[in-house]
Amino acid sequence: MREHHEPKPSDPTPPSWYPRVGVTSHPARRRTAVLRTAVLGAAALTLLGAAGVLMKAPERLTQPTGSPAAPAATAPDPTLPAPVADMSISRQSEDPGKTVNLTIDDGPDPQWTPRVLDVLARNDAKAVFCMLGPNAQAHPDLARQVVAAGHRLCDHSVSHDTAMDHKDVAYQEKEIVDGLTMVQDATGGAPVPYYRAPGGAFTPESRQIAAAHGMRPLGWNVDTRDFERPGADRIVETAKAQLRIGPTVLLHDGGGNRAQTLAALEQLLPWLKDNGYAFSFPQQ
Numbered sequence: 192m193r194e195h196h197e198p199k200p201s202d203p204t205p206p207s208w209y210p211r212v213g214v215t216s217h218p219a220r221r222r223t224a225v226l227r228t229a230v231l232g233a234a235a236l237t238l239l240g241a242a243g244v245l246m247k248a249p250e251r252l253t254q255p256t257g258s259p260a261a262p263a264a265t266a267p268d269p270t271l272p273a274p275v276a277d278m279s280i281s282r283q284s285e286d287p288g289k290t291v292n293l294t295i296d297d298g299p300d301p302q303w304t305p306r307v308l309d310v311l312a313r314n315d316a317k318a319v320f321c322m323l324g325p326n327a328q329a330h331p332d333l334a335r336q337v338v339a340a341g342h343r344l345c346d347h348s349v350s351h352d353t354a355m356d357h358k359d360v361a362y363q364e365k366e367i368v369d370g371l372t373m374v375q376d377a378t379g380g381a382p383v384p385y386y387r388a389p390g391g392a393f394t395p396e397s398r399q400i401a402a403a404h405g406m407r408p409l410g411w412n413v414d415t416r417d418f419e420r421p422g423a424d425r426i427v428e429t430a431k432a433q434l435r436i437g438p439t440v441l442l443h444d445g446g447g448n449r450a451q452t453l454a455a456l457e458q459l460l461p462w463l464k465d466n467g468y469a470f471s472f473p474q475q
């Protein structure tokens with residue numbers, strides 16, 4: 192399988208730690224605050240710029256969230272099937288409070304998925320498994336184990352074409368619908384409430400097609416970059432740091448050697464529990 196990385200979508204909603212100008216009126220503190228704002232603002236712009244370099248689809252820059260501020264993202268196209276699910280990209284938890292949503296992509300894989308299921312079970316953790324249709328078809332036993340353990344399914348397409356946002360709508364529809372059918376067939380018709388475009392390569396059309404089949408487009412906030420194998424410690428540290436941005440974490444159980452991801456989960460899951468995070472699911 193082709194190696195890939197999934198670029199982090201930009202999100203215009205400032206994270207909670209982002210400084211607000213005018214919070215304090217003391218001149219010295221205000222100067223400090225302004226300076227801090229400028230420095231952090233520059234850092235944020237640099238990050239956004241770096242993210243922009245990685246972006247392939249303009250949509251991800253302009254319509255990234257399910258917030259009410261992005262109405263254009265949710266206007267259905269009357270020439271396509273009507274959505275029966277929310278067609279905006281989900282990144283927030285369905286539960287209130289301090290939560291984390293684990294999302295695990297590119298499996299199921301006979302070498303790694305059973306071990307990921309094991310570490311999740313030992314930590315009472317739940318996850319969304321974004322499966323490639325052919326992998327589910329090849330390993331229906333694993334796909335069924337995922338469902339039986341209480342995790343949720345996500346259609347991650349057939350071919351993992353990270354450039355599918357540049358292809359015609361008929362191609363995108365076939366990738367989405369065939370992937371869904373393969374996952375459903377493998378699991379005996381278990382619900383598939385999410386669709387995640389390969390590499391986050393969503394289009395308005397692909398989101399509507401997914402939503403017309405009952406699947407909410409699924410994004411992420413935290414890109415651990417585990418696919419690039421930066422080391423388990425680095426994966427853990429990235430997750431801990433970026434959870435301030437949002438709750439939905441991107442990890443992988445397929446597409447190559449996932450030993451680092453597994454080792455990272457062994458560290459991260461107990462840390463999440465010790466630090467008061469509850470395991471939730473992304474909004475449907």
Ligand SMILES: [Zn+2]
Pocket residue numbers: 197296297347351389390
């Ligand atoms: Zn993927």
